Amino acid sequence: MNKSLLDYLESKKCFKLVLGANNSDYEEIYKLAMVYSSIGCRFFDIEASTDALNSLIKGIEHSKIKRQDIFICISVGVNQDPHLTKYKIDPKKCKNCLKCKDLCLQDAIYFDKTTKINEKNCIGCSKCYNETKCPALISYQKTRDWKEFLPSLFDKVDCIEFHIITDDIEEIDKKWDYLCSNYNGLLSICCDRSYFGDKKIIGQLKKMIKKAERKVIIQADGAPMSGGCDDYKTTLQTIAFVDLINKSDIENAFVIMSGGTNSKTMELARLLDVKNNGAAFGSYARKIVKQYLNSSNYQKAKITALELFKTV
Ligand code: SF4
Ligand code: SF4
Missing domain, CATH: 3.20.20.70 (Aldolase class I)
Structure with a gap:
């Protein structure tokens, strides 16, 4: 130690x-x-x-x-740890209102023809979802096998x-x-x-x-x-x-x-x-x-x- x-x-x-x-x-x-x-x-x-x-x-x-x-x-x-969560956007449900973009402190959400989330910037804080309850925002886990890394x-x-x-x-x-x-x-x-x-x-x-x-x-x-x-x-x-x-x-x-x-x-x-x-x-x-x-x-x-x- x-x-x-x-x-x-x-x-x-x-x-x-x-x-x-x-x-x-x-x-x-x-x-x-x-x-x-x-x-x-x-x-x-x-x-x-x-x-x-x-x-x-x-x-x-x-x-x-x-x-x-x-x-x-x-x-x-x-x-299930929220620190290992990421978010993505379902394009079929997204209305491109950009409410989530304005909420994201990581600047992970951007607009390029449609609203998207840059995975590397998303820290899984859930602020975008918690404050909009938008069904287009989908969380997923980034799990890895510990023994591999x-x-x-x-x-x-x-x-x-x-x-x-x-x-x-x-x-x-x-x-x-x-x-x-x-x-x-x-x-x-x-x-x-x-x-x-x-x-x-x-x-x-x-x-x-x-x-x-x-x-x-x-x-x-x-x-x-x-x-x-x-x-x-x-x-x-x-x-x-x-x-x-x-x-x-x-x-x-x-x-x-x-x-x-x-x-x-x-x-x-x-x-x-x-x-x-x-x-x-x-x-x-x-x-x-x-x-x-x-x-x-x-x-x-x-x-x-x-x-x-x-x-x-
Ligand atoms: S994901 Fe939801 S809150 Fe974000 S732009 Fe699309 S409709 Fe708006
Ligand atoms: S979970 Fe947090 S960091 Fe990720 S897109 Fe939503 S507001 Fe941004």
């Missing part, structure tokens, strides 16, 4: 940039890595692929940061995060057994309370930590892929979840906040005296710099990213 990463988590000032478990826009990963590493971010969470890894390293090296000075986490999930990444990363957003406990346990038996590094469990009541999620986490026989990260998701509004309400659920974890007798875990994290997250956690090891920033961190990345205004992107970084 990477001792420096454990020390970083112990510092309780962990800032993890989530580039998207399902984000295969490698140009975007490169630019985000370049901007955030230049302002001090050292912990990055990416899709579990060599292409994502290479784009991340290219981005940090552009900012004169060495690979050994950052921590890399790759994310994998159960089959994970082992080749084991010695290239510092952490593997397992997303367990499902009610299929059998699948969770089977995949967790595989990770515990085959990967010696730091493991992280990303979970929310959408499928489990409070008692059940705590019981499941305790069982998984015991099985791991090492200290793990619990990444407590509040409102996963919320779209990242910058207010207290958006970030409240992750803090409530961390509070629940703190009040249980879970041991051997670092706890970081995620899902709905924004510039108010750390402030609200301090105000409420909810202890944590830091936070993972995804949709919000990407959204605030997007326009500057698109216009190649990297200086402005860095100034904006730094404001968020300083909140931790």
